[in-house]
Amino acid sequence: xxxxxxxxxxxxxxxxxxxxxxxxxxxxxxxxxxxxxxxxxxxxxxxxxxxxxxxxxxxxxxxxxxxxxxxxxxxxxxxxxxxxxxxxxxxxxxxxxxxxxxxxxxxxxxxxxxxxxxxxxxxxxxxxxxxxxxxxxxxxxxxxxxxxxxxxxxxxxxxxxxxxxxxxxxxxxxxxxxxxxxxxxxxxxxxxxxxxxxxxxxxxxxxxxxxxxxxxxxxxxxxxxxxxxxxxxxxxxxxxxxxxxxxxxxxxxxxxxxxxxxxxxxxxxxxxxxxxxxxxxxxxxxxxxxxxxxxxxxxxxxxxxxxxxxxxxxxxxxxxxxxxxxxxxxxxxxxxxxxxxxxxxxxxxxxxxxxxxxxxxxxxxxxxxxxxxxxxxxxxxxxxxxxxxxxxxxxxxxxxxxxxxxxxxxxxxxxxxxxxxxxxxxxxxxxxxxxxxxxxxxxxxxxxxxxxxxxxxxxxxxxxxxxxxxxxxxxxxxxxxxxxxxxxxxxxxxxxxx
Amino acid sequence: xxxxxxxxxxxxxxxxxxxxxxxxxxxxxxxxxxxxxxxxxxxxxxxxxxxxxxxxxxxxxxxxxxxxxxxxxxxxxxxxxxxxxxxxxxxxxxxxxxxxxxxxxxxxxxxxxxxxxxxxxxxxxxxxxxxxxxxxxxxxxxxxxxxxxxxxxxxxxxxxxxxxxxxxxxxxxxxxxxxxxxxxxxxxxxxxxxxxxxxxxxxxxxxxxxxxxxxxxxxxxxxxxxxxxxxxxxxxxxxxxxxxxxxxxxxxxxxxxxxxxxxxxxxxxxxxxxxxxxxxxxxxxxxxxxx
Numbered sequence: 134x135x136x137x138x139x140x141x142x143x144x145x146x147x148x149x150x151x152x153x154x155x156x157x158x159x160x161x162x163x164x165x166x167x168x169x170x171x172x173x174x175x176x177x178x179x180x181x182x183x184x185x186x187x188x189x190x191x192x193x194x195x196x197x198x199x200x201x202x203x204x205x206x207x208x209x210x211x212x213x214x215x216x217x218x219x220x221x222x223x224x225x226x227x228x229x230x231x232x233x234x235x236x237x238x239x240x241x242x243x244x245x246x247x248x249x250x251x252x253x254x255x256x257x258x259x260x261x262x263x264x265x266x267x268x269x270x271x272x273x274x275x276x277x278x279x280x281x282x283x284x285x286x287x288x289x290x291x292x293x294x295x296x297x298x299x300x301x302x303x304x305x306x307x308x309x310x311x312x313x314x315x316x317x318x319x320x321x322x323x324x325x326x327x328x329x330x331x332x333x334x335x336x337x338x339x340x341x342x343x344x345x346x347x348x349x350x351x352x353x354x355x356x357x358x359x360x361x362x363x364x365x366x367x368x369x370x371x372x373x374x375x376x377x378x379x380x381x382x383x384x385x386x387x388x389x390x391x392x393x394x395x396x397x398x399x400x401x402x403x404x405x406x407x408x409x410x411x412x413x414x415x416x417x418x419x420x421x422x423x424x425x426x427x428x429x430x431x432x433x434x435x436x437x438x439x440x441x442x443x444x445x446x447x448x449x450x451x452x453x454x455x456x457x458x459x460x461x462x463x464x465x466x467x468x469x470x471x472x473x474x475x476x477x478x479x480x481x482x483x484x485x486x487x488x489x490x491x492x493x494x495x496x497x498x499x500x501x502x503x504x505x506x507x508x509x510x511x512x513x514x515x516x517x518x519x520x521x522x523x524x525x526x527x528x529x530x531x532x533x534x535x536x537x538x539x540x541x542x543x544x545x546x547x548x549x550x551x552x553x554x555x556x557x558x559x560x561x562x563x564x565x566x567x568x569x570x571x572x573x574x575x576x577x578x579x580x581x582x583x584x585x586x587x588x589x590x591x592x593x594x595x596x597x598x599x600x601x602x603x604x605x606x607x608x609x610x611x612x613x614x615x616x617x618x619x620x621x622x623x624x625x626x627x628x629x630x631x
Numbered sequence: 632x633x634x635x636x637x638x639x640x641x642x643x644x645x646x647x648x649x650x651x652x653x654x655x656x657x658x659x660x661x662x663x664x665x666x667x668x669x670x671x672x673x674x675x676x677x678x679x680x681x682x683x684x685x686x687x688x689x690x691x692x693x694x695x696x697x698x699x700x701x702x703x704x705x706x707x708x709x710x711x712x713x714x715x716x717x718x719x720x721x722x723x724x725x726x727x728x729x730x731x732x733x734x735x736x737x738x739x740x741x742x743x744x745x746x747x748x749x750x751x752x753x754x755x756x757x758x759x760x761x762x763x764x765x766x767x768x769x770x771x772x773x774x775x776x777x778x779x780x781x782x783x784x785x786x787x788x789x790x791x792x793x794x795x796x797x798x799x800x801x802x803x804x805x806x807x808x809x810x811x812x813x814x815x816x817x818x819x820x821x822x823x824x825x826x827x828x829x830x831x832x833x834x835x836x837x838x839x840x841x842x843x844x845x846x847x848x849x850x851x852x853x854x855x856x857x858x859x860x861x862x863x864x865x866x867x868x869x870x871x872x873x874x875x876x877x878x879x880x881x882x883x884x885x886x887x888x889x890x891x892x893x894x895x896x897x898x899x900x901x902x903x904x905x906x907x908x909x910x911x912x913x914x915x916x917x918x919x920x921x922x
Contacts, residue, residue: 475767477765477766477767478712478713478745478765478767478768480765481715481761481762481765481767481768482745484761485747485758485761485762488757488758488761489747489748489749489754489758493747493748493749494745494746494747494748495745495746495747495748496741496742496744496745496746497731497734497741497742497744499731499741505730505732508731508732509730509731509732509741511728511746514745514746526731526732526735526740526741526742527732527735528735529735529736529738529861531862532862534826534829534833534834534835534836534837535733535736535737535837535861536736537730537732537733537735537736538691538727538730538733539691539694539695539698539729539730539733539734539736539737540690540691540694540726540727540728540729540730540733541727541728541729541730541733542727542728543727543728565687567688572825573825573826573828573832573833573834573835574832574833574834575829575831575832575833575834598833598834599834600825600826600834602825603688603823603825604822604823604824604825604826604838604840605688605689605691605692605823606691606823606826606834606837628727628730628733629688629690629691629726629727630691630695630733630834630837631691631692631694631695631696631698631733631737631837631839631859
């Protein structure tokens with residue numbers, strides 16, 4: 134499939150070319166049909182092209198936008214098969230094994246795809262063949278169309294050797310040897326070819342001729358199970374959508390039950406009639422397959438969407454898949470009807486994650502470091518603890534006041550101080566415009582930066598626990614050793630004690 | 632129709648309330664006889680309690696007090712359930728994010744804490760209400776920032792009903808807000824109190840001046856000075872005016888200079904470090920001056 138960018142109506146009149154800088158000169162990278170008719174071909178220098186056709190609409194090559202466009206087209210193609218692979222720079226591979234009959238056969242499917250993209254203003258070249266390489270060769274170098282099973286060798290025979298996708302010098306070498314078409318290559322014994330041009334050529338040849346098949350690597354991993362519903366008449370009402378979700382979830386639940394699994398990650402894809410695809414996923418902390426539970430998570434998720442699910446002119450396909458499933462045994466419900474408390478908390482976390490997002494529901498894990506900023510990190514609560522993370526929190530010493538603050542500023546807040554002596558706690562300091570008289574102080578506790586991760590110039594910190602005249606307890610530090618690392622050390626407030 | 636419907640509604644409301652209060656009768660105490668007597672039997676577990684910070688820098692005190700209450704409320708037996716902490720993002724900006732070792736220092740195991748970060752007060756309330764329906768939690772802390780219209784009688788009533796239903800204490804910390812009428816069972820104002828200095832003028836145990844602003848079950852307007860003892864998980868009364876060490880501590884005192892290389896000095900009471908390889912451990916010295 135080949136996609137070309139379409140520009141606005143204002144440039145309709147002029148031939149459109151896309152240019153990029155190659156070895157310091159602007160050259161045409163691709164051209165539209167009108168430019169092609171005028172004899173402009175990719176590879177021509179822009180100056181030459183301008184000389185021939187002065188009224189040229191020129192657009193700089195934007196590979197990022199092209200890639201994004203290809204991704205969007207790939208999203209759209211998800212409606213025909215879940216196995217879609219990118220074939221850069223501007224191709225897509227669809228594995229339609231077992232899918233074509235859903236659309237009334239391969240010919241109908243091809244028509245359907247062509248029609249949909251033609252609506253979007255894209256011209257496509259499509260081929261259906263037994264192997265991905267044969268299909269690619271036919272789409273790019275041949276007429277496309279449908280190759281009957283076993284007919285790859287015949288269909289690909291007349292194509293030039295470049296259709297094998299080999300490097301330019303090999304193609305050149307082959308043509309100098311008089312081997313111009315794939316059919317000419319196919320007649321030769323393979324051993325001398327491999328000896329002269331490498332194994333790669335032989336492998337590609339076998340694939341294009343349909344003698345060897347490979348699987349494509351789909352963009353998204355095939356889900357563990359999937360259920361979908363096509364609508365002849367697009368649906369747009371929330372109640373219809375919810376009813377569909379319920380029905381699909383019940384199907385999914387049955388599928389999971391048969392496999393003895395529960396889903397950890399659910400994804401609903403809403404295919405709008407105009408080609409927009411919205412994917413909404415929910416994640417659970419443990420495997421579930423109860424449709425009610427998942428539906429509740431979906432309600433939370435849909436309600437919390439920043440940009441609500443917009444049905445536009447309606448959805449004509451809703452698909453539900455479970456990319457991640459894990460074994461789930463039947464749970465014994467206790468006599469009072471409650472499963473267990475741990476499960477309750479896991480369910481609560483799932484609901485909160487669905488509403489607030491994965492990164493906003495957190496718990497702490499301990500790290501092996503003295504750096505106060507890194508000693509505890511907040512990770513998503515659904516984060517798998519990993520059995521290795523058996524690190525315990527350091528137990529506080531009995532009969533000692535808290536030595537670490539309850540709340541920590543990140544980054545530390547700068548304060549103005551009056552220090553007693555260069556190596557003592559400050560007498561008073563000003564934080565957020567109010568003056569604090571230090572009455573009690575303890576320190577210093579010296580925390581040196583970790584030399585193996587030190588960014589240049591991170592000074593050693595001397596920490597003090599101080600209490601002001603109003604009884605507020607602060608954690609201050611002086612950055613830099615006086616006289617050694619700095620002449621005028623700066624003070625920071627790092628945390629607040631209860 | 633209204634003639635029959637209204638009394639029926641009233642009856643069902645009354646029944647709901649009775650059920651709520653039946654669970655709420657489950658109470659927890661402060662461990663300070665004076666306070667517990669004033670509160671009657673103690674604080675209701677399945678109820679909403681508000682903790683106001685009296686001024687900006689008292690946020691940490693209010694938070695610490697709420698943690699202490701949550702710890703008191705956790706049933707002593709077996710393994711206590713997790714504590715859910717719904718926090719508004721702005722609290723992190725203004726008062727610093729929660730520091731897990733600091734929680735441990737107050738006696739709360741950081742592994743028990745689940746934090747929900749919400750963008751606004753509404754999100755905080757929503758997370759709190761959702762969590763309060765889960766009876767497996769041992770407490771729910773709700774921490775919105777500042778004055779907000781979202782927290783009104785209806786919202787607090789919803790929270791206290793949810794708390795009553797599940798029997799999970801709801802503790803709402805209100806930094807940078809002034810007390811307003813609400814459906815809370817008790818309302819406290821908390822201020823940091825100078826601690827009882829340790830030797831060498833080091834700050835001591837966390838101390839709070841707490842004022843009971845409102846008490847649905849009894850009298851209000853009392854003020855106490857307490858300090859939190861993490862080892863025994865209980866409050867202790869601080870005597871009025873008892874602030875030893877304050878007079879001399881205010882004076883400048885000589886402090887010896889420390890060289891950067893004195894790694895071993897007085898580090899015997901440094902908490903056992905989690906670092907496996909001492910060679911890689913940072914150079915840390917903790918030393919209490921004796922001046």
